[in-house]
Amino acid sequence: MLPLLYSFRRCPYAMRARLALHYAGVQLKIHEVQLRAKPPELLRLSPKGTVPVLLLPSGEVLEQSADIMLWALAQADPQGWRRPELDAESLPWLALNDGPFKQLLDRYKYPDRHPQQTQPAWRAEAEALMLAPLEQRLARQAYLLGASPSWLDLALLPFIRQFAGVDAVWFEAAPYPALRGWLQAWVASDLFVAIMAKPALAAQSPGTN
Numbered sequence: 624m625l626p627l628l629y630s631f632r633r634c635p636y637a638m639r640a641r642l643a644l645h646y647a648g649v650q651l652k653i654h655e656v657q658l659r660a661k662p663p664e665l666l667r668l669s670p671k672g673t674v675p676v677l678l679l680p681s682g683e684v685l686e687q688s689a690d691i692m693l694w695a696l697a698q699a700d701p702q703g704w705r706r707p708e709l710d711a712e713s714l715p716w717l718a719l720n721d722g723p724f725k726q727l728l729d730r731y732k733y734p735d736r737h738p739q740q741t742q743p744a745w746r747a748e749a750e751a752l753m754l755a756p757l758e759q760r761l762a763r764q765a766y767l768l769g770a771s772p773s774w775l776d777l778a779l780l781p782f783i784r785q786f787a788g789v790d791a792v793w794f795e796a797a798p799y800p801a802l803r804g805w806l807q808a809w810v811a812s813d814l815f816v817a818i819m820a821k822p823a824l825a826a827q828s829p830g831t832n
């Protein structure tokens with residue numbers, strides 16, 4: 624039996640899990656779910672009802688994207704992307720991303736649901752919190768933790784991509800050239816292209832795209 628990943632193609636958390644699993648060369652089955660109609664077996668395994676969820680052959684269930692990434696890299700890490708000696712540096716970035724930045728990203732993306740501020744005001748907060756500090760880092764080093772890639776690049780990439788996509792014209796002209804270069808290179812990578820491939824038609828359920 625192979626590990627089974629419950630995933631949603633465009634979910635940034637599911638994307639980071641798929642990135643790590645693919646990088647590690649883990650053989651698995653992917654169950655593409657519809658968030659509005661989650662399969663009952665997923666909710667039995669993980670009542671909190673978010674994706675990604677990884678069911679291991681042992682019966683163990685990993686319910687957090689970061690845990691799935693770390694599990695994947697513990698299986699294989701061909702290019703040394705885990706870098707545990709840098710956890711003190713990387714884990715605060717992960718927490719910042721998944722907490723306050725994700726919240727601002729949702730507000731920037733759906734300003735109608737968050738009328739306390741204008742969309743540019745939400746964006747400016749997110750820039751100060753995340754984009755400007757990331758730009759500073761990437762102006763002096765090619766990847767988030769130094770001269771070579773790490774799991775932190777994979778963990779943050781889908782969120783920065785989503786942020787960039789809210790207003791691509793704005794992002795293209797924004798004062799973040801190093802971040803833009805980093806994002807473009809990852810999005811063009813074989814790894815990213817592979818994890819965004821649409822599920823084979825035969826495996827698709829009606830209504831997915």
Ligand SMILES: N[C@@H](CCC(=O)N[C@@H](CS)C(=O)NCC(=O)O)C(=O)O
Nearest residue numbers: 634635636658672673674675687688
């Ligand atoms: N902390 C979780 C967050 C996962 C999450 O929020 N996933 C979203 C999709 S991007 C989800 O499944 N939301 C439930 C829903 O929309 O019904 C993780 O890191 O895996």
